[in-house]
Amino acid sequence: MIVVELGKLFRRRRTWLTIALLNLLPTIVAVLLAVTGIAPRPGQGPAFLSAVVANGSLFAIAALAIVLPLFLPISVAVVAGEAVAGESQAGTLRYLLIRPVGRTRLLVAKLVASTAYVLVSVLTVAAVGFVVGRLTLGNAPLSQSMVSVSGTLLTPGQIAWRTVLAIAFITFSMLGVAAMALFLSTLTDSPQTATLGALAFLIGSSLLLTIDAARPLQPYLPTRYWLTFVDLYRDPLLLSGVERGVGLQAVYVAVLLGAAWANFATKDITS
Amino acid sequence: MIRTEGLVKRYGAVAAVDGIDLDVRPGDVYGFLGANGSGKTTTVRCLLGLVLATSGEVRVLGQPMPKNAASVLPRVGALVEGPAAYGHLSGAANLTILDASGPAPQGPLGGGRRGRRDRVAQALSLVGLASVGRRPVRAYSLGMRQRLGLAGALLRQPELLVLDEPTNGLDPQGILEVRTLLQTLNAAGTTVFLSSHLLAEVEELCTRIGLLDRGRLVVQEDLATLRAPTGRVVVRTPDADEAHRLLDGRVEVREDDLLFVRTADAAEINARLVAAGLRVVELGPERRRLEDVIAERTSARAPGEVAR
Incomplete structure (x- = not known):
């Protein structure tokens, strides 16, 4: 069933179109930076953009920082929101269930497919960012060191494995979005409702992060630690935010998936 | 083949199905009749484990449902409330996905990936869709979608076919083809449970009748007895x-x-x-015509009233 679901997702033109669009914004930013040479001053604009003008390879990380706050969660919410509600809307859900596919099995397959989508899109953004960065923003030799966020130098080897960690962290953060959208997807027969519901949840969370009065809530908001992946490029490595982020996402994922399963396993399928 | 005892399904205060005792025997072509909103589809969904009954027992192929769905449903083919398919894929691709999604036991139902192409081709040719090619289902007519739905039900050569309005949207030629197909399958030992509101269709095809009126089974009899x-x-x-x-x-x-x-x-x-x-x-x-029996046994409906 997992293979079937992966096939359904990745043999669909729409999936690749979404991933292509996801890469469009970082590419535009890279081209603009290359043409104008105007980088934001350190500490302003998306993370790492000030560094990429000197070293195009770093644009892989900058590209992730660009799509992380909005575009990546939107595409994840679209895919995961579609997972069950899309089948339900098309009427194919009932035929899958009487084939029979166990309900838990179907949900797990949908979850794995959504996770695979998250991983593929994050990796694609990093890879495209790397290639585009090198093509447009200077071909500094790969062996060149990078100035860390703390101001010291990081060797290319350190950058590489920290980038792997960053990709893993971002993927895991997006699983929280996927779990939310999947849960809503089991509640409604309309994929759009599930997607928009998940986005409303994230936008609400982002909004509360900007309000001082909401400070007691902030450590528990799902988007709170997303950008802490920047800490992975500090020297020495600062892991407290990343660790808290992973813990918080794990709780959200577990609770939301549990709710999705509890709802879907006993739901009357009337679509 | 199908047996329910005191099957009840409530949606809030409304009992869509209100204490049904179905008895479908092996070899029957069972006509499940009822007006719109009388509870036919809800009953069918209960039989297949899509909707969980509020109370009562359901046994399909001698086993309790939905508890034993995993061993019962591979032996059942069904068409529930119209066909459904992925619009961007071809009919064959849709059947391939359906075939790959479920279990692949050994035996007559059997086989995994190896026989898949043959099973799909065979099901498509049974319903007269062998030559539609790679056209996406989006471009199918209503009748073709209906045929594809039937092909999906027949994919695994089931012992029991549960068909909800199988001739919906078919032209007269298509209706005749489906009727002949069902008669052939029945002669070969398949039990058919046919839910419909088309009296003519049921009268032509069925050997036993169950008549549903406002969630209650008011008649369950051999057609020959009813029309004595x-x-x-x-x-x-x-x-x-x-x-x-x-x-x-x-x-x-x-x-x-x-x-x-x-x-x-x-x-x-x-x-x-x-x-x-x-x-x-x-x-x-x-x-007696079936129409007379129905008029006699069902409570009168106010003009314009569809359901309660």
């Missing part, structure tokens, strides 16, 4: 006055040139009429 002779003979003759006089007292009702005669022996009546030189257009034992 009424003990009267119907005579149509242009010489109705003379015939009425000749058959003194045995004519119960007269409608212009139609006489309803109380007797079991149609041949005797025929002989007497012909001997008297009267012209007879039609003559035969009166049988």
